[in-house]
Amino acid sequence: MVFDDEFLGSFKHDPLDALNVSIQRVKAEISGGQGWVESDYEVLVEWLALISEAIEAELVNVPSPTLDLSGTAEDTCKRIFHYLKVVEAHCEAELSKSRFATLRSRFKTALGNGFAYEFTQGDLEKVQALINQLRDLIAEAQGLKESHKQRLLSRLERLQSEIHKKVSDLDRFWGLIGDAGVVLGKLGTDAKPIVDRIREVADIVWQTQSRAEELPSGVERPQLPNPHHSES
Structure with a gap:
């Protein structure tokens, strides 16, 4: 398993950070499209199951997956990886908003407005x-x-x-x-x-x-x- 119980607990503590970590971990584990192998399939399906449950539990606010997983393992890998890239872009945008809000809060405090x-x-x-x-x-x-x-x-x-x-x-x-x-x-x-x-x-x-x-x-x-x- 790529995601143990200890990691799953981090979704409740800091969902956005945990989402980002999960994406980076998957990218580090798989071949990245240079010929999909069985281990890639297992990692990607595990990640998809994790994200699907995180969405259902309303821990993360990302587009829900609408994937057909009935094809070949290679087709499934391609579809999940494409979805992963969509989620990654969404995650990066949310992290940027969070960093911007943190900076505004810092400057507001430093300038004596709060x-x-x-x-x-x-x-x-x-x-x-x-x-x-x-x-x-x-x-x-x-x-x-x-x-x-x-x-x-x-x-x-x-x-x-x-x-x-x-x-x-x-x-x-x-x-x-x-x-x-x-x-x-x-x-x-x-x-x-x-x-x-x-x-x-x-x-x-x-x-x-x-x-x-x-x-x-x-x-x-x-x-x-x-x-x-x-x-x-």
Whole structure:
């Protein structure tokens, strides 16, 4: 199977990103039309089934497939691959809209036209350094599947590209807490270096949010899981 249960879960977390990843994974797995083979057929049919169910579940908004799969395996591969290219173009357009909306939100915040969370310069540099460390630790982690690594690295890359001194929301940062829980579940105490870095990021983000929202001093931030099972 090209798409395991772990990957399927990512459709609920970030459907557009998961759709894009699924397309790129299929393109990497198949011969790309240079003579269709049985393995191409299996990958393409699996992807079509996945996308069909994602559409029915209203997780993604792309043109529904209307394909005749009763022909030869080669004909089926051609039809699904053509549909894949249609979906890819649609996905690229949606990603462009999303990037444009993110840029507008950033500029709106920077120009003072909306509420903003503001990092100090020192905190901003510290968070960037911690994200770099996280990327290295995740890339080197032995107990994570390559597909899981790539999703985590992709999220960190987006986070790093979007962090500025002023930001309109902190949602992507708080998403790291969920990621820490998943990594802890897979690596156990080996996750400590990763969880520790995420905890440092969470501390900075919580301080930034507390200042912006004028919370009383001493209010505790949401807690991260502890990799020391004996202490739990």
